[in-house]
Amino acid sequence: MMQPTFRAVLLGSLIALMSACNAETDAGKAAALADATKPAVTAETAVKVADVVKVENPYARAVPPGQPNSASFMTLVNESDVDHSVKSAASPVAATVELHTHTNNNGVMEMRQVEQIDVPAKGRTELKPGGLHVMLIGLKQDMKVGETAPITLTFEDGSSTTVDAPIQEIAPPAGAGGGHMGGMPH
């Protein structure tokens, strides 16, 4: 039976041909593919959220060595005419990074995770002690005054911004009883 062998040879030649072809036009094909898969966009959605929501005055809380958690704060400024939101945050300094807020529950300050942090059109949202914050859970390194913690924010369109938050001494928010700094995040 010659057929299987013939097929194998033919297949081999085809693969060789295709490989050669690919090698020559990979760049062209990639460009064509990128064009084809690019979704139709309006002028408005073509703008990345990361380009229109600016991060001002980022900083992070210094904590004594051995403390498991810290937090980062900043002001988000939305320069566009459209509401936007931060959907997630990340940082190499912590195992887990979450978006949190504080709520006053019958006089007891509690913090909880939020799904997103909204920044209204032409508006500002302040992340600050006792309020919204980027929670750094399971610190992988000391948070020393004078150093910085890179914080990456990802917006609702998937675009992201990374800022270097200077690490500073920050007094615990009034009423928080210092509970924010230690223990479990919830």
Ligand SMILES: [Cu+2]
């Ligand atoms: Cu928190």
